Amino acid sequence: MPSIDYESAADVTKRLEQRLVGSLTGETSVSRRTVLGSLGVAGSAAVGLGSSRASASPGHGGDDTHGNFGSVGEYQDLDFDPHEFLTAFNTGDSGQDNVPQQVYEEDGRTVREFEFTAVDTTITIAPGVEFQAWAFNGQVPGPTIRAVEGDLIRVKFTNLGRHAHTIHPHLKNLNPRMDGIPQNGPGVLETGESFTYEWIAQPAGTHFYHCHSLPLKEHIHRGLYGTIIVDPDPERVRENPRDYVNYPGPITDDMRTRFVEEAKSRNHEYAENDAVNEMVMVMNSFDTNFDGGNEVYAANTRAFAYGVGSTDGTGNWTAGETKRPIQIDKNERQRVYLSNATEFDLINSFHTHSQFFDYYDHGTTLTPTRKTVDTIMQTQAQRGIIELDYSDHEPGLYMFHAHQSEFAELGWMSFFEVV
Ligand SMILES: [Cu+2]
Numbered sequence: 001m002p003s004i005d006y007e008s009a010a011d012v013t014k015r016l017e018q019r020l021v022g023s024l025t026g027e028t029s030v031s032r033r034t035v036l037g038s039l040g041v042a043g044s045a046a047v048g049l050g051s052s053r054a055s056a057s058p059g060h061g062g063d064d065t066h067g068n069f070g071s072v073g074e075y076q077d078l079d080f081d082p083h084e085f086l087t088a089f090n091t092g093d094s095g096q097d098n099v100p101q102q103v104y105e106e107d108g109r110t111v112r113e114f115e116f117t118a119v120d121t122t123i124t125i126a127p128g129v130e131f132q133a134w135a136f137n138g139q140v141p142g143p144t145i146r147a148v149e150g151d152l153i154r155v156k157f158t159n160l161g162r163h164a165h166t167i168h169p170h171l172k173n174l175n176p177r178m179d180g181i182p183q184n185g186p187g188v189l190e191t192g193e194s195f196t197y198e199w200i201a202q203p204a205g206t207h208f209y210h211c212h213s214l215p216l217k218e219h220i221h222r223g224l225y226g227t228i229i230v231d232p233d234p235e236r237v238r239e240n241p242r243d244y245v246n247y248p249g250p251i252t253d254d255m256r257t258r259f260v261e262e263a264k265s266r267n268h269e270y271a272e273n274d275a276v277n278e279m280v281m282v283m284n285s286f287d288t289n290f291d292g293g294n295e296v297y298a299a300n301t302r303a304f305a306y307g308v309g310s311t312d313g314t315g316n317w318t319a320g321e322t323k324r325p326i327q328i329d330k331n332e333r334q335r336v337y338l339s340n341a342t343e344f345d346l347i348n349s350f351h352t353h354s355q356f357f358d359y360y361d362h363g364t365t366l367t368p369t370r371k372t373v374d375t376i377m378q379t380q381a382q383r384g385i386i387e388l389d390y391s392d393h394e395p396g397l398y399m400f401h402a403h404q405s406e407f408a409e410l411g412w413m414s415f416f417e418v419v
């Protein structure tokens with residue numbers, strides 16, 4: 001048997017997506033069991049896709065199941081691109097067009113200022129499948145904020161949604177007014193209200209922000225969350241190396257030098273960081289029928305967005321193709337900032353095929369908290385850094401996905417394309 005090739009990878013992506021989309025668009029009250037449990041039910045539900053075919057055959061086997069797929073093969077809403085989002089860091093200096101931002105000095109401190117709005121909007125979570133979301137700057141996940149340890153992050157927030165919202169950051173925050181909960185500071189912001197949050201970027205690591213209005217799970221599940229990356233300051237690392245490692249022994253000069261180098265590789269203002277391919281993945285989920293359980297899972301919102309679509313097999317993707325693996329250079333160090341924004345399920349996970357990786361829990365240490373593992377799990381709001389080395393691997397497709405296997409079948413399945 002050949003190892004996984006483009007055609008079979010595209011086929012498995014297509015089949016899973018077809019089954020998921022078919023069930024969701026055909027049955028308003030579809031449960032995840034419907035998708036996972038019975039292909040027969042999924043097949044009959046596919047009648048609702050807008051096709052006149054009354055007998056869409058059940059999932060596996062028959063080639064004709066694929067012929068019906070073209071109408072929903074592309075995402076309709078192209079405003080949000082999971083592939084662009086993957087590497088979109090808003091630093092104040094540069095970032096996304098829909099995130100007004102600037103960087104300046106104030107009282108000897110670097111300020112990174114961002115304008116956030118909360119809006120009610122419709123997002124696309126699978127081809128032809130929409131979800132009524134509440135979203136920061138119109139997108140789910142919200143924009144990724146990136147600062148350097150010790151900077152001031154200033155977020156001018158205006159609520160343009162129909163519900164009351166806040167922004168609560170998972171940072172070490174010394175001022176209760178800035179905690180973004182209903183009980184402190186400005187409390188919840190009603191429609192049309194504004195508040196400027198100010199947070200010191202600390203500690204270094206991968207962090208999370210989300211709306212903290214009640215009911216909390218609904219405000220998070222609807223889409224009001226995102227990632228804050230705090231780059232370590234190499235000079236602070238040189239002075240206080242112990243703050244960045246779980247290591248009780250003596251710190252030698254060699255170790256100190258190594259930690260400083262590692263910090264530079266994490267800091268977007270240093271050339272050492274250019275050598276690392278950095279990505280942001282937010283594991284999320286959608287309860288499309290609001291029954292308290294998720295029907296769709298994804299990394300960065302769109303089910304199977306990093307699966308395999310049509311290609312010529314050499315990494316050239318058809319124009320307009322929205323479903324494609326994440327292409328990486330095998331000689332480049334790979335770093336994933338991963339957070340878990342999944343509601344209704346206690347944990348989510350990340351598993352790599354044919355590969356082991358280092359994991360830095362919360363990203364707050366410069367040495368791995370787990371070394372050489374192929375699966376990690378994160379509870380809600382937990383996050384961390386995953387670092388991968390594909391230099392030994394042959395070029396080709398390497399799958400990664402949630403290893404709650406249900407989540408993988410319901411959208412959280414992806415590939416790296418190593419070139
Ligand atoms: Cu809210």
